[in-house]
Amino acid sequence: MTSGSAVLATDPLTLADVEDRARAVLAPEVYDFVAGGSGGESTLNANRSAFDRCHLVPRVLSGVDTADTRTTLLGVPASMPVAVAPMAFHSLVHPDGEPAVSRAAAAAGVPFTAATLASCPLDELASAGGDLFLQLYWLRDRARTEWLIGEAERLGARALILTVDVPFMGRRLRDLRNGFAVPAHAAPVNLADGQRGGGQSVGGHAASVIDPTLSWSDVDRVRRRTRLPLVLKGVLDPADARRAVDLGVDGLVVSNHGGRQLDGAVPSLLALPAIRDEVGDACEVLLDSGVRSGTDVLRALALGASGVLLGRPVLWGLASGGEQGVTGVLELLRSELEVSMALAGAPNVAAAGWLGVRWGSGAYGREES
Template identity: 60%
Template sequence: MNRSAEPATAADFEQGAAAILSAEVWDFIAGGSGAETTIAANRTALDSVFLVPRMLRDVSTCSTRSTLLGRPVEMPVAAAPVAYQRLVHPDGELATARATAAAGVPFVAATLSSVPIEQITAAGGRVWFQLYWLRDESATLDLVRRAEDAGCEAIMLTVDVPWMGRRLRDIRNGFALPAHVRAANIVTTSAAHERTGQGSAVAAHTSQEFSPALTWSALDRLRQHTRLPLVVKGLLAPEDGAQAVQHGVDAIVVSNHGGRQLDGAVASIDALPEIVDAVHGRCEVLLDSGVRSGTDVLRALALGASGVLLGRPLIWGLAVGGEPGATRVLELLRAELRDAMGLAACENVAAARRLQTFRRLAAHGVRSGSEPRPMLVQPSVIPG
């Protein structure tokens, strides 16, 4: 990557990736379900969160360091699980995993990774394994065993994909995986590679593989099968957050799958505070979907999150510059977070969680003709 023309924001990497990737691969990465209402809502909602900075506090040693799942991290961020990363760069998940290792943050390896989990953990760094519940439960639990044996530090069960949402870009493109990209962790059919003229081959493949019968009882069986920390990804309702705690999860990821599942689902940042309140400090709560900057990370922290997952921006960096590109995205994010924290007089992440925020109600369904007013949100009180 030419450092003299180096992108300065995630948006710069987005533009670069769009220019490099084929149209159908770009649509697969960038697109969402339906009319992509929820993709837009994620950004609108994040941009409606305004921080109330404090002043006259010593930030000369402002630090982004924190912990996730009880382990130290250089910033409260983990790489979100993103499938088939070899679509955008030959090194795929190996490059992204090395970049996160260098940045001191966890990498979440996807079930549908294009590189086997054993190779990803061998690249070094902290790795969590994202699990889809397959129709073959024995194959699902075998993935958990493989993740443990490979040295993964947590299991993240994604619960919002009984089948893939109607991603219209992929349907219109008849999108199928190229021959050199495959789901490296599972024994599978060739359905994801077969163009039939009847929509997305990737969606057809996931319908064959994923179980639509996943229920809360699976969490109990999963807990019995592994001693690793258990994370549940894809919750938006506070009632589900409370129930997840009852089933012994160690963390919840508040996520609408980046707008790729139910179109019209609530923006993740809007759902975050109520889930934080519902779990009442009994487990960690992370935010996923729409995070693009260090300011977004600070917004999530101020609304009670333990940290965030970063998805598409890392893929943009990977597409533009391989491992150095993904590394630069993480460097920028940390610099932006430290800058935002310092300007808000937050000397550390704990102070960031005490910030107040204003919410612009116009972004949250205020009726036409009414006068939108900002709403002051007190910082969440997180026991312990």
């Protein structure tokens, strides 16, 4: 597709429109579980403000009529520098759940990350035909943790993404007010029998299964245990990034978990440049938390990201349109990115990394609710 044709009307026009459609069909407590953050949601909102304050400096006269969004992520070819973020319990928002999302991701040419708390068996996700990453929670049940790593290897997953910012769940006030518990049809079926949390609150269940003592020596152990590319998700401090690289980690996700863990944590976009400066080219640096448009992807690239993970908008697509809804979200993001890159004078992903950025002082756009 040329960038010229990409500016034509699409349906939906924006990812915010997809969220509106999802909100209209979801039960309020399910919408809140997905949309919400922890505490006063200051980090959730700051993630968006950071993107709004980040101004790109376009290059002109570069003769760019089309932009090539293709890249590789953790050694995997991708149609754009985007992968689906790990998110628990897809079946909460649509009966087709994770298989629909993994098929849409495969068709769009982007990696899909299966969550430890997925509501569908992992081997069903491996058969979607696309590239699979597996997100790992460090479980109290060490045998199950070991089983998950073995499954990732057996199923041909292309990377293991160890989440390091969840010793336990942040206080999600919306869920507490709603008395939210994951219904049986969305249970985390990849956990051992008896550990799937029937009727428990999400936070209570997480506390019962996730081991809060995860530390650097465990990362070292996982590094020695598997030859899969290993990624730490939830790093915000350059000193932690350095330590990860020194242990032989292949990638980092600069992330505050979409504002769902430490309320008050720095927006990922603001944390990104110092982390890229610290690690240089020693590992891949991905970013998530607040990406809502192709321009946001371009902002992250300009600040040194290798690519981004996309979270909630994928679930909004699933909720409002099943597999097709997710396809719509990924296609929209890709065409927005293509237009933004071409307008910025960046013919490819490498060139996007050289764009200048200026920081404004205020928030101008729509704040996430």
